[in-house]
Structure formats: C-alpha cells, structure tokens
Amino acid sequence: MNWNCALTEERLSDYLEGALAPAEREACAVHAAECAGCAEILSRVGELVGQMHALEPLLEPAFLSRRITRGTLGARAERHELAGIGGWLNLIWQPRFAMGIAMVAATFVILAHTAGLRLSSLKPSGLNPFNVAREANRQAHLTYARGEKFVNDLRVVYEIRAVLAAPPPAPSGQQNQAAPAPSGAPPSAPDTQERSSRELQRDAITRKATNNLHWAMLDPAFDKFALLPANRRPL
C-alpha cells in the first residue's frame, strides 16, 4: 500500500487511536521511517494528545452552582438545597476550608485550656465573658505564683546546702596551737586521714539533709523558712 504525507494528516487520529488496519499501520510506519516531517508529526502530536488526556479538569468557582440555582430555580430552591446537611457540607467540605476550620478549632482548644476551661466542669455560667475573664486572670496569677514559689524553694535549698557545706569553725585553743605549716611542707598522714574522714562525714550529712528536705517540701504544711538561721528568716 502506498502511503504519503497527505494520508498521514488525514488518518492521524486513526493512527494514534489504533484504529488503522494492520496493513495501513505498517504502510504508515514505513513512510514515517523515510519521511522526517511525518515522523515528527506522529511523535509530537502523540505526545500532545497524551498530555491533554492527562490534564485534570478545571475547578469551577465555589459558588457557581448556587449562582446557577438562584438564576434558574430561584432563591426558594436555593434555600431548599442548602437546608439539608449535605448542602452545607458540600460548601464547607473543601480542603482549604476544612484545614482553616481545623486550625481555628485547635486555637480555641489551646486558648480554652490556657484560660482554665474544662469541658468536664463546664457550666452555662462558665461561658459568661466576665467569668471567663476572671478565670483567665486567676489562672495567670496562679501560674505566676507557682513559678515564684518554685524559684524561692530552689533558693532556700541552695542556701541550706551552702550553710551545711561550710567548714565548722575551729576551736579557739586549737587555732593557737596549730601553727601554720612551713610553705611547701606536705601534711602529715594522720592529718590527711582525719580531714578526709571529716569531709566524707560532712558530705554524707549534706546529702541526707538535702534528701530529707526534698521529701519535706512535698508536704503542703512545710515551712521552708524554719530551716534557716533565726536572723535570716523573713519577718
């Protein structure tokens, strides 16, 4: 069968859609192998058709259906259409709106949690703006007071540790007898042993006192200032 460029154009769709008879398809392929122009047309148009078939449909404006309904069936039909839950869901249930609604809901939950609103203890009076503001104010003050208490407790603990860790004052008699060792002279072995055992004892006392203090602080009735020396207690 003789094939030419005019036939390529005339039967292009049949070729691309596989509607040519085997003999015609063979003749078209033979001609395309010899004719660069026809080969390019077949290749390029085939690619283009494939790309156009893969294109997604365009998204119509969100309110076009409502506008058409209003224009054809009137406002009554539109109300009827939107009266059902499905109508509203179709309007709202779009990715951009759903994501926005979820973000707003999450924001409200965080704000409500921060303001101290609990769903389990929610009452109608709790929705009163005055009550909501008062509760938020209370929560803010409570948070500040807890923080302040924590810092004060921490400070007291460190002060007590500092007091306990301070070296005990040496007796005045011994102070006179203990002459300063000559510079560079190593301390004697009994002195070193006595000092290290004293330090170990002091560390053990410090650890025990700190541990006891931690447990004591868990008691709501604990008075942390009672541990301080009398002259350092607040008035």
Place this chain on the structure above:
Amino acid sequence: MRRHTRRVYNLCYRFTGNAASAEDLSQEVFLRVYRTIGSYEPNYGSFATWLTSVTRNLLVDHYRRTRCDRLTDSIDDAPQAAEVHSADRTPHQKAEAMELSAQVQAGLAKLSPELREAVILRDLQGMEYAEIRKVLQVPEGTVKSRINRGRIELARILQEMGVRAD
C-alpha cells in the same frame, strides 16, 4: 445540575480562556437549558451531549458578539481558572500540570474557533466522534479532519512557544 456544572464550565473556559466569561456563560447555559428543556428529545442522544450542544451554540454566539473586544484584549490579562488535582500528585507534578494546562490554553487561543472546539471536545472533554458530530452538526469525516488539523496546528504552536514534550 451540579454534576454537569464542571463539564460546562470547563468547556466555556477552554474555549474563551477567561474565567469570568466562563462563569457568566455557564450560568447562561443553564438558564437556556431551563427555558428550553422541553425541546430535549432522547432520540437526540444523551443529556450530556445535548447540554454540550447548547453550550457550543452559546459559545459561538459569544464568539461572534465579542469579536471586536478580543482584538484589543490580551489573553495574559484574563483571569485564570484553578485546576482540580488528584491527591496522589506531588507538588512538583501539580506545578508542572498547571504550567502545561496554561500552555495548552494559550495554544488553543491561537487556533481558529472551528479547530479549537473540535480539539476541546475530543481531547479535553473526551467525547466520541459520533457525539461531536451531533454537537457540531457536521459529518463525522469533517469532525475527524478538524481534529487532525487542530492537533497538528496546536502541536506546531506549542513547539513555537518552546514547550517541550516530556
């Protein structure tokens, strides 16, 4: 009605290349359908084919009516329509599809109305030749000829625009 809105809107937008005009024309199509629904006969074919025929007639009217306006308008100034994207596409694929869609739209705008409507109905609306014959009211041979010439012309235009086939 909602089922057909997207189909009509797509046809209008692909033909006019303007989102606002496509919206107005879609509404006009349904108004006309509402008024002339009594003239629809099942012998003509499916309702979708009849609806496409009504849309095409309105588009032809619109084309004739706005011929003077188009001489001064630029397609770049026209509002663009958004695309529906499958959820399984990556952002890169979506961006490529949007770019290709805009390029095809620009190429379609340079085709003659006869070739443009044939290519749109076949390749973008996915209609069969027999349905297109009913809509365009021309023999099937003419339909195929227009589609062939339209595809070749569109491929040439896109090549001149520098669009490369993947």
